[in-house]
Each structure stands twice: as C-alpha cells, then as structure tokens.
Amino acid sequence: MARPFDVTQVESKWQERWLTEGTYQVDNDDPRERFYALCMYPYPSGAAHQGHVRNYTFGDLLVRYQTMLGKAVLSPLGFDSFGLPAENAAIKAGSHPRIFTDERMKELKNSIHRLGAVYDWRREVFSHNPEYMKWAQTIFIEFYKNGLAYRANAPVNWCPGCATVLANEQVNADGTCDRSGDLVERKNLEQWFFKITDYAEELLNDIDTLEWPERVKTMQRNWIGRSEGVEFELALASNSSKGLRVFTTRPDTGFGVTYAVVAPEHPLLGELTTDDQRANVQALVERANAASELERTASSDAGAGLDKRGAFTGSYVINPFNNEQVPVYVADYVLGTYGTGAIMAVPAEDERDFAFAKVHGLPIVRTIETPADFEDGAYSGDGLHINSGFMDGMDVETAKKAAAKFLEEKASGLVKVNYRLRDWLVSRQRFWGCPIPIIYCDKCGMLPVPAEQLPVVAPDDVNMDKSGQSPLATHEGFRNTTCHNCGGPARREADTMDTFTDSSWYFLRFADPFSTGKPFDAEQVKKWMPVDQYIGGIEHAILHLLYARFYVKALVDVGIAPGLPREPFKRLFTQGMIRLDGSKMSKSKGNLIAPEKYYDRVGADGLRLFHLFVGPPADDVDWTEQTEDVIEGCARFIDRIVRLSQYDEVNFHDTFDDTDLAVKQAVHRTIVRVTSDLERWSYNTAVAALMELLNTVSKQARSDHGAHRETLDDSLNIMLKLLAPMAPHITAELWEQRLPGEKSVHLQSWPVADPALTVEETVVMVVQINGKVKSRVNVAPSVSEADAQSAALSDPETISALGGATPKRIVCVPPRLVNIII
C-alpha cells in the first residue's frame, strides 16, 4: 500500500516530541479544571496485544479530548508487576521473576509508546518497586492495627496447580481456579484475611451512587448477596437450656418446619449425635470432607442440588411455633461458613428442603396457599398463610414481621442481615508478591515490622519450586530475624500478599507519587480523586473493582487518606473483549494478534481509528478475515485527508458561494455530532461523521467548480482538530505543515459550532398515507402545524397518491412528517 507520507517517520517524530516536551505532564497545583482519566494498569505480560491497544486507544482519546477542552488531565500509567506468571516463567527458565518482569515491562511500555498513547511517566507506579512495597506494607500494618487485617485458621481454597490459597473471588463457579483451571481443594490453614465484610453494607449501598454499567453494578450486588432474616434458637428436646441457632429469611413459614439441618462442620454436631447414629453421621462427615468443594456446592444441569445426602443425628429440637419435636439431620447442602451453619427446614416452601424431605421421607406441611395451577414441589411465591396459627390469612410480608416479633419474644430471635460476601483472604504461599510485614516472637507474639525497617524485601536467592509451602519459608536468612521488642529470636511471616492488594490503591499513588514519608499526601490526592473516568475490561467487574472500593473506604477510616471521597471511581467504562475464532484473545490461549505489524503498515493512527470505528466500544470485537480490510480502509481515510490537506487535485474559485456555505454548514454540524458522540462513548459514529464530512468537503474541492480557498482551509483545520484525539500523529503533522509556527493541534481548543450554521433553513418533511411514505416536501424547520398540513395536501405527488380520497384524519408532526389517514 503506497501511502502519501512516511508513517513510521511521522509517528516516531511525534511520539518523541510528546515525551521529551512533557506535553502530557500535569502538576498537582495546575489551576485548570481537573480531569482524572485512568486505564486499569496492566499486568506486564510482554508486548501489547489488541486488548491493550483498544483500552489505551479509548483512554488516550479521552486524555487528548479533555485536554483540548481546557482541562488539566491526569493521565498516569504503571504496572501490576507482581504475580504468578512471572514466578512460573522464572522457575522454568531458572531465572528471577524480577529480571523476567522488568523485561516484560519494557516491552509493554515500548508498544504502548508506539501506539502514541501519552502519559505523565514521572508518576509511573509498579508493584515490585521497593518504594511502593514499603507503602503497601505500611497500609497492611495500619489495617492490622485497626483490626481490619487478622490471622485465622479457616477452611480455604487451595489450588494445587498454583500451590497457593486463593480468595473466594478467584475461584470459578465450577470450583476451578480462575488462573490455572485446576480443581480447587478445601484445606484448613492459618491465613491472613482483610475484614471486607465490615464494609458489606456500605459497599452495597454505595453502588447506587456510581455511574457504572448496570451489568457491573448487578454483579457486585449479587456478589455481596445481602439477605435479611431472623436468627433464632431451636431448643434441644433433650435439654431445653441448650439450643441450636439457625438463620432463616422466611420466619413466616415456621409452622412448616419439619426438621432441622446442621452443616458437617457444625461445632454442636458431636453433642447432637447419639451413639446409635454415630456411625452414619461419621460416614456422612467423612464423605463431605473428602468431597471437593466442587461436588458439594456446585450443581449439575438439573439445577441446584445433586442428591440430597444427609444423616439423622438422633437428636430432636423443639419448633417454637408449635412446640413440636422435629429431627435434626446433618447434611452437606448446609454450609458451615454461612449464617449459623444450621437451618430450619421447610420443605413445602424451599426447593432444597423439599428435595431432601423426599429422599429421606420427611413430612411436608404447607403454610402458604398454593395457586390453583400449581403442580407439585416447593412453592416460594406469595400467598396467604394456612396451618400457621396466628399467621393464618396473612400475606408473606405481613407474616414475616409477625413471625420475627414472635421469635424475638419466644426464641431469642434477632432480626439479622447476612451477606454472601466473605472476608478477603490475602495471604499467598508464593514468592513473587509483596511480603506480609509481620514477625512472630516466642515471647512477644505476633508483631508488625516497625516502620523504619520497611520495606521487607525478599532476598534474591530463594528456591521458588512449588513445594506447597511459601518459598520464603525455606530461606533461613530471611525467615530468622530479631524481635525489635525484646531483642530475642523471631521468625518472619513467609507469605506474600495477594496481588489484588497492589491494584487496590495504585490510583491514589498516581495522584501523588511525589510526597515523601507516606504512601501519598491526602491533600494532594484529594485534588484529583475520585477518578473521573476509569476504563478497563469487564473481567474485573467483581475482583479488582470491589477490592479497590473496600481499600479506599478502609484507607479513609484508618487515617491514611483522611477526607478522600469514599468511592474511587465515579464513572466506569468497560470495553468489549477481542475475540478470535469465538474465544477471547489472551496470552494464555496463544491467540494474540500483535499490533506491531500494523504500526509499520497503517500506523498507530490507522490501528487506533480501526478500534474506534469497528463498533460500539462496549461491544466485543470479532477479529476476522474482514478485519484486515477494515484496517486498510481506516488508513485509506487518513490518506485521503493527507492528500486533501495538501490540495491534491483541488480546484479553487474566488468568491464564497452557496456551495461553500453548504460545506461550512456541514463542518459545523459535524462539530456538534462528533462532540456529542465523544461524550456518549459513541466513537464509531464519531469516526463515521468525520468520514462523511471528508466526503463532502473533498467532493466540492475536487469538482471542476472547486472550493473557496479560505473556506476549505477552515474546514480542513477544524477537521484536523476533531480528528486529533483519534489520530494524534498525522493530525499533529498536517497541522504543523499547514500552520507552521502555530502551537500544536493538541494544544488547540476544541472547536465550537456556530449555531447560525447548524440550523437548517429547510428540512425534508415526509408525507405518509396510512403510515406509508408517499412523498417528501421541503418546509422551514419552524413550520406551523397548519402550514405543514397545507404544504402536504397541496403537494402534487400526494394529491395523485390520494386519488381523490377524503382524509379521515391527519396527523401533523411539523417539521418531520404529515400522516394522512384515509
């Protein structure tokens, strides 16, 4: 493809200039209105792929557009540089993850640079930078001191492939590891947790204040999983001073309780089990322990619940509603980690209880009248209560309140809210992460590492082989230390922090990486936060976006970020994925399309235009054979602009005439269109509008009649400004060629349309007969209803189409249409 300019030369020239002239550096005391534009900082996996290109194209467009609007735009970038892939690659290559990571960072940075995306690199943050680690550890210690970080023995998700524990959020719905795909095992281990559950309510409520895609908000709401109910006591039949606490969201169905169930992990199970049932119970518990989390909690195609496995404990409890004895079972469909680990079972109104009751031959008592067409099974809808004593005749909502009151008085009942959200497990038994800054002293116990000893950095000569324990634990030099409190021997914590802790506050550090002696200066950060526009992939809908929200709230509360807004990301945009042959492009799948070949052929500008033009930014993109042609088409558009702005085959005339006015109007209407399209994330139509404008301008200028020189120049200059955020290199180059000595197109103000040029003098009004278009007439945009009607009825084509019929009714919507009903 022969191009009218040297792409590589032009693009590298401008990339150098933006960098060396610090065009997009911005200071914290900048007096202009502020805008914080942020793309999720990447994991450095090597050269950029099309997903990165898409992400940074959108981000860069925003940075340049907001700058032209006159704002001080904060545009930082960094790297989420701790993580498993580097560690695994280093083990394989016999290298060190830092060497590996530094190389990948360099590659990625280079290919982002070649895209022409501009950042204030003075603010770069990367996780394995000791300075960043120091503050990450400081934050951990502050969380610890404020009771937000704690150590506990708990059943945790263990991934054998990654040889580490995982957070709940990193386990897929089918029980496999989000990263390696291995089946996750359940283990009891001492681990570190962050108390995200303290913030469950706030995290849930604040979702309403966010300008985020509904989809993401719904996913977070579901993940937090709030449910309101009553916790109360079922007294043991054998000893009424003791009770089994259960949680239910349906206290109104209490009269239908025909048994109770405890989880296999329930602390009271031993006591509840009678001697004659012990063998059965033992077998059930053993089977539940052996079963993977997958078998226990996941489901088959038949929906929730496999076979309802359980065993009778031999004990009975008293249902407080009717004082009847009901048997207590142990079953693995009840989870030890949710609610109280025990439930009251109401088979008539709960599907799972129903299935269990059927299998074990337990009675089913309906407490809600089922609708006439209801067949069989559990009925969970609304209806009037029956068989329910004082609740008979009440609807579900009313009965819930009555039952709660009853349980508060009679059964130590407590109205309670439970969340599906669990505390965030943050310790990892891996090497390439930020070490947890804690020591264990035999005399003084568990102590945070003092500030002056931070950061705790791992030594280089550690054996990282997967042995199931933390690599750092095997390094005696690291492990053994001295207690700063008593001077005696102590051991360091050998686990590292989840890398999601690093990505939970990097955006705060970006806003102020300059202050010394603290993670950041809250006063400085306050100038930029919250992020005005956050851009990233939908895959972070739960994990990163929930953790970061928690971090910011916690940082404010522990006093590291006083006065900061409690929500970090005001607006979020999630871009679509790029798919090749139906599956997501990713390094692990090995189906990447490198941008490099496009940089040489069509330029970063061509590739950027393609990503903007191919479809709505939020939609997925299918990379097909046609894609190559569309990319060529985008480069062709650039070439046409180059040729036109160099007056190639252009004719001129001397005086401004109607054809020039029409062009001028088209230009100003395009300003309106492009501006509104950029504001509403409709980049594909913004590019289309510019293509249309080029067609219009070029057609006139290259006709025999030609263009008025001054009008053409104005048109071209405005077009270059509108295109500048999308194709920054060529627009900067052409601007410089056309207007030498002027400041760069990127420092120009965004064009404003002249209202006098955007109004239409006449518009085409459609004339319909019975809703079908029969004719078109020209009318003034301000035409009255009466004039519109008479214009339609006197139109010859309409008269002939009517064929003498008398209109029954005429609908007038001036100036758009007249619809004649006959």
Next chain:
RNA sequence: GCCCGGAUGGCGGAACGGCAGACGCGGAGGACUCAAAAUCCUCUACUUGAAAGGGUGUGUGGGUUCGAAUCCCACUCCGGGCACCA
C-alpha cells in the same frame, strides 16, 4: 434454575416512537494506464418488472400507537454473570 445483555443487507454496524440500512468492508461496472497497482467516479436489502413502478423486509408470535428496529407481553436462539448462601 435465577439475573443481566443481545439478535437489523453478503459482513462490521447506523437510526434514543417519525424516510430502516448512515459510515465502512466486500462485490459489480466505469475513468486513468501499454498493462497492473494505487487513485477517482457510479451502482449495490430482497423480490417482481423491459422500464416507470409495485410488493416484502429489523429472530418468532401477539399487543399499544395515526405511526414500532425502537415501547409492552409471550417465545426461540446466542453471549455473559450467579448458582445448595437457607
């Protein structure tokens, strides 16, 4: 099973109750050229018709409306999330 999102020419998509298919890709024809590439111009939903013109058409079926791709109801298919959370 529950909750979201989607379905428009050969293809990507446009149209925020008012001319369906902007813009681009592909395709056809033409100009330029010794020729090709590049570039430029014209046409391009389907169908019927020699043409003028007519008919049909936004996943399917209903509804609201003078008027529906757009709003409502039911369904089909595709994509995503959640899923024994009491």
